[in-house]
Amino acid sequence: MSGRVIIAGLGPGADNLVTPEVSAALAQATDVVGYIPYVARVSPRPGLTLHPSDNRVELDRARHALEMAHAGRTVVVVSSGDPGVFAMASAVFEAVEAGPPEWRALDIRVLPGITAMLAAAARAGAPLGHDFCAINLSDNLKPWALIERRLRLAAEADFAMAFYNPRSKSRPEGFARTLTVLKEACGDTRPVIFARAVSTPQEEIRVVLLPDTTPEMADMRTVVIVGSSTTRLIARSGAPIVYTPRSVPA
Structure with missing residues (x-):
C-alpha cells in the first residue's frame, strides 16, 4: 500500500500566497479532492484527476480521498486558507477514526496555509x-x-x-x-x-x-x-x- 493523503491549504486566494510545499504536493498528486471553487484553483494536467464536490459533504469527500489513497493513489485534499482552521483536516481525521483499521496505516500529512x-x-x-x-x-x-x-x-x-x-x-x-x-x-x-x-x-x-x-x-x-x-x-x-x-x- 503506497498511497497517501495530503491535506493542503491553498491560502486566501492569491496564487503567490500558496506555499511552495503545497505547490510541490499538487505537482505530485494523482487526484485532487475538494469543494468546487477550491478545486477550480488547481490547474489541470495530464495524469491528474480533479474531484470537485458540493458544500456540506466533507465526510463523504474525506472518505473518497482515503479510499483512493488505500488503492495506491496520491491524493491531495484541498481547502482554502489553512486546512486545520474550520476546514478539511478535521473531517479527514473524523473519517479515519470512524473508518476501517487500514486507513490508520495510510501516510497522511497536513500542509499549512495562510488562513483568511x-x-x-x-x-x-x-x-x-x-x-x-x-x-x-x-x-x-x-x-x-x-x-x-x-x-x-x-x-x-x-x-x-x-x-x-x-x-x-x-x-x-x-x-x-x-x-x-x-x-x-x-x-x-x-x-x-x-x-x-x-x-x-x-x-x-x-x-x-x-x-x-x-x-x-x-x-x-x-x-x-x-x-x-x-x-x-x-x-x-x-x-x-x-x-x-x-x-x-x-
Whole structure:
C-alpha cells in the first residue's frame, strides 16, 4: 500500500500566497479532492484527476480521498486558507477514526496555509497583535446558543475576535444577532474590520467602529475582525492602521 493523503491549504486566494510545499504536493498528486471553487484553483494536467464536490459533504469527500489513497493513489485534499482552521483536516481525521483499521496505516500529512484571518489582519495592520480567538459563526454544526455563549465569554475576556462564515443568504439573522451581542457586551467604540475576498481582485477592506456596524457589511466571503478594548487606530491619509498593542496595563 503506497498511497497517501495530503491535506493542503491553498491560502486566501492569491496564487503567490500558496506555499511552495503545497505547490510541490499538487505537482505530485494523482487526484485532487475538494469543494468546487477550491478545486477550480488547481490547474489541470495530464495524469491528474480533479474531484470537485458540493458544500456540506466533507465526510463523504474525506472518505473518497482515503479510499483512493488505500488503492495506491496520491491524493491531495484541498481547502482554502489553512486546512486545520474550520476546514478539511478535521473531517479527514473524523473519517479515519470512524473508518476501517487500514486507513490508520495510510501516510497522511497536513500542509499549512495562510488562513483568511491572518491575511485580513496583515492588510489592516496588526489587530491580532495580542491575545485573540477565532469563532466560526455558522450554526450548521453547532447550536446558536453555544455560539452566543462563546461570544459573550470572549467579550468578557477582552479578546480580539476573528469571525469566519459570518453571514449567508440562508441564515442572515446570525450575524445580526452577533452584532447585538457584541454591542451589549463590549459597550465601546472598538474598531471592526470587514475584510472581503482578501488577496483577490475583489478585495475590500473596511474599518468601522462597533456601534456603526450593520449586518449587511458582511457576507460569506468576509472575515470580520473585532478589536479588543486596547486595539488602536492610527489615522493617516487613506485607510487607517489598526493594531493591538503587545502589552496590557496592569
